[in-house]
Amino acid sequence: MVRGIRPEATGREILDVEYCPCERKPIEISPSTTTFRRKLRGQTISEVRRLAKRVVLCLSGGSFVVIEPRMSGLILVADPPTTEHRRVCWHLKPRRGKASSFEFWDRRGLGTVRLLTEVEMAELQERLGPDALEVDASMWKAILSSTRRPVKVAMLEQKLVAGIGNLYASEILHRAGISPQRSSQKITRPQCERIAEATIQVLETAIKYEGSTLGDGTYRNVLNQDGSYQNEHRVYDREGDTCPQCSQGVIKRIVQAQRSTFYCPKCQK
DNA sequence: CCCCAGTCCTGCGGGC
């Protein structure tokens, strides 16, 4: 999302913000919609950054717009098929060859959009663990030593390590050859090395392939095009398939912390 | 502290 929106939004002035043009239950936005609009108008987007699973628009005045898409949120710069799920729309000062607006589009409406001060932004960063792409083996060892929860559940805790989602936790552990049910505390140093390596491999490849678009059409890029990482999934949503790693195990689905986990009981120990 | 269930929403596909 950041790579898609960055060339369109960087250096652009915000003329106006439209809030929930779709007539659905409003998504969470803060501060109030009127304050949000008033404080954004006339500001320039100086930079677009990623903060774990969030998209951050850095504003010229020193504040930040933090977009948290959660399950079904998207940022779109092309005209979407419908305006039905358009939740927030940013209108930009026209520039040749660039989109005149972009929007936060969210089918389920679980996503949030917030305007934060520098202090609030710092507080948010403090609540998050280190970014998953920056965590090496010794950091993983320290992180996983701090909890007794199953390793897959721990990997989803954003205060321990930030940026890993449910789908990717299963994929990472499969590539690392570690059971999702193993207690975090029992993960060895060599296993931490495999987790560090697999995390970077999976996340970087998923970014390159522009994410996973599942059956009901979840993630899409800013042009509303499907991603293709779903074709690279080795376990997620592949219950009953033969394990592509060991060619012997059958991929199993279990529930951990109320969320689906997929793994190969044969080669993940 | 840890852990779980419930909650916020909409929409899709499977089973009956």
Next chain:
DNA sequence: TGCCCGCAGGACTGGG
């Protein structure tokens, strides 16, 4: 066919 149910790349809260 129609309906109901489970389930969905997430995160927070409250209670045991």
